[in-house]
Amino acid sequence: MLRIFQFLYRVRAFLLFAFLEFLAIWMIVANNSPQGAAFFNSSNEWVGNALKKQADVVQYFSLVDDNAALVEENARLKQDLMALQVRPDSMPLVIDSTLEANFELKGARVVANSLRFSQNYLTLYKGSKDGIKPGMGVFNSQGIVGRVKSVSENYAVAFSVLNTNLLISAKIKSSDVFGSVRWDGGNTSEVQLLYVPRHVKASKGDTVISSGFNAVFPEGILIGKISKVEVNKSDPNYLALTVKLSTDFSKLNYVYLVENTRFQELDSLYRQSDLINEY
Amino acid sequence: MNIRNLFSYGFLILILGLVQILFLKNLAVFGHAFGFLYLLGLLILPSTIRTIPLMLIAFCIGFILDIFFQTIGMHTAAATLFAFLKPTWLKVASPTGGFDEAEEPSLGQIGFGRYISYAFPLLFVYCLAFFTADQWGTGGFFGILSKSFFSALFTLLLTLVVQLLFFSRKRSIS
Numbered sequence: 482m483l484r485i486f487q488f489l490y491r492v493r494a495f496l497l498f499a500f501l502e503f504l505a506i507w508m509i510v511a512n513n514s515p516q517g518a519a520f521f522n523s524s525n526e527w528v529g530n531a532l533k534k535q536a537d538v539v540q541y542f543s544l545v546d547d548n549a550a551l552v553e554e555n556a557r558l559k560q561d562l563m564a565l566q567v568r569p570d571s572m573p574l575v576i577d578s579t580l581e582a583n584f585e586l587k588g589a590r591v592v593a594n595s596l597r598f599s600q601n602y603l604t605l606y607k608g609s610k611d612g613i614k615p616g617m618g619v620f621n622s623q624g625i626v627g628r629v630k631s632v633s634e635n636y637a638v639a640f641s642v643l644n645t646n647l648l649i650s651a652k653i654k655s656s657d658v659f660g661s662v663r664w665d666g667g668n669t670s671e672v673q674l675l676y677v678p679r680h681v682k683a684s685k686g687d688t689v690i691s692s693g694f695n696a697v698f699p700e701g702i703l704i705g706k707i708s709k710v711e712v713n714k715s716d717p718n719y720l721a722l723t724v725k726l727s728t729d730f731s732k733l734n735y736v737y738l739v740e741n742t743r744f745q746e747l748d749s750l751y752r753q754s755d756l757i758n759e760y
Numbered sequence: 761m762n763i764r765n766l767f768s769y770g771f772l773i774l775i776l777g778l779v780q781i782l783f784l785k786n787l788a789v790f791g792h793a794f795g796f797l798y799l800l801g802l803l804i805l806p807s808t809i810r811t812i813p814l815m816l817i818a819f820c821i822g823f824i825l826d827i828f829f830q831t832i833g834m835h836t837a838a839a840t841l842f843a844f845l846k847p848t849w850l851k852v853a854s855p856t857g858g859f860d861e862a863e864e865p866s867l868g869q870i871g872f873g874r875y876i877s878y879a880f881p882l883l884f885v886y887c888l889a890f891f892t893a894d895q896w897g898t899g900g901f902f903g904i905l906s907k908s909f910f911s912a913l914f915t916l917l918l919t920l921v922v923q924l925l926f927f928s929r930k931r932s933i934s
Contacts, residue, residue, distance in 0.1 A: 494811040509833035602830040
């Protein structure tokens with residue numbers, strides 16, 4: 482018995498090493514499961530505050546660009562609004578459920594963003610206090626950005642599209658063929674469009690948008706343009722499409738969050754019919 | 761190791777950590793080579809610190825960085841490995857008879873050639889562990905290898921520059 486204790490005492494450094502490594506790997510695994518709760522991350526108040534202080538300084542230098550983008554977007558929205566305004570003598574439209582607004586939008590500021598790893602996240606300066614919930618979609622005026630992972634009172638952490646764990650339901654605008662968009666961990670301006678069958682005629686320059694099937698994003702949010710069409714080498718039944726992202730992830734300052742107000746209803750319907758809703 | 765040294769090492773690690781979080785976070789040369797400058801703080805800790813306290817220090821530093829970097833566990837795992845290997849490697853890479861007890865393995869103390877042969881393999885192992893954890897199942901082996909090699913090289917360069925610029929010849933921390 483004494484021998485065993487002596488032996489254990491002699492290798493105590495290695496035992497501690499094994500224990501600490503086990504702890505670290507457990508944290509990696511727990512953090513990377515999309516459904517799992519995140520224990521420690523920058524939605525923590527202190528860390529969020531520190532990151533916000535940094536963003537306060539850094540984002541000051543891009544104010545001019547931000548304002549220009551906002552003005553441009555405002556102009557476009559005004560134009561759309563003018564087309565929609567009801568003229569006094571027009572026929573009254575009956576609002577039924579197909580025309581009712583299903584999505585609520587909120588704006589938020591990005592206080593931290595990474596794009597150099599294969600699991601990238603954004604930290605947003607808005608939290609449960611402002612009605613942000615896990616699962617909300619994130620986009621900006623250029624296109625899609627990600628999906629909220631966890632929230633604290635004042636901050637939220639979101640998966641970036643540049644995260645190899647995130648799948649987004651997408652479709653090719655011209656042909657309405659749908660697939661899933663996923664990043665392969667390589668180039669930060671390109672993603673892959675998966676599960677598009679080989680018979681589909683896809684060509685370079687086709688626009689790819691969100692499909693609206695996944696109840697996270699409304700239909701029609703821009704993702705990017707197809708930049709390369711190849712046959713999938715590992716499974717020749719599918720095409721390997723490379724999509725150039727429309728969003729510039731290196732310059733994210735402000736984003737919109739979108740919530741599907743019918744999410745609960747849809748989700749419980751899916752559960753009733755034993756379907757697994759891919760987000 | 762007296763109390764004054766303890767404070768100066770603590771201060772150095774704090775400053776390096778801040779630089780890492782504020783400036784080096786999204787920096788990658790050609791999108792390929794990362795700079796893990798905070799490892800300098802672990803590299804030059806004196807050889808009198810044993811493996812167990814060193815590992816605990818590395819674990820804490822890695823964990824704090826992970827929270828800021830959104831890479832929970834990755835820096836922690838790599839830094840713990842780094843600290844586990846450091847004392848052994850220091851013994852192997854040191855001249856016969858070993859360093860003086862109080863000596864710290866910094867550029868000014870052990871010289872250019874020996875510093876590189878001591879620091880580079882450790883940094884490379886750190887980067888290898890980090891990128892393996894980061895690209896688990898997604899990246900190819902050669903991608904990880906080349907990323908690790910260039911990151912280790914870039915980090916070594918950064919540690920050299922910092923030591924040449926800010927450390928005085930005689931004492932490590934001015």
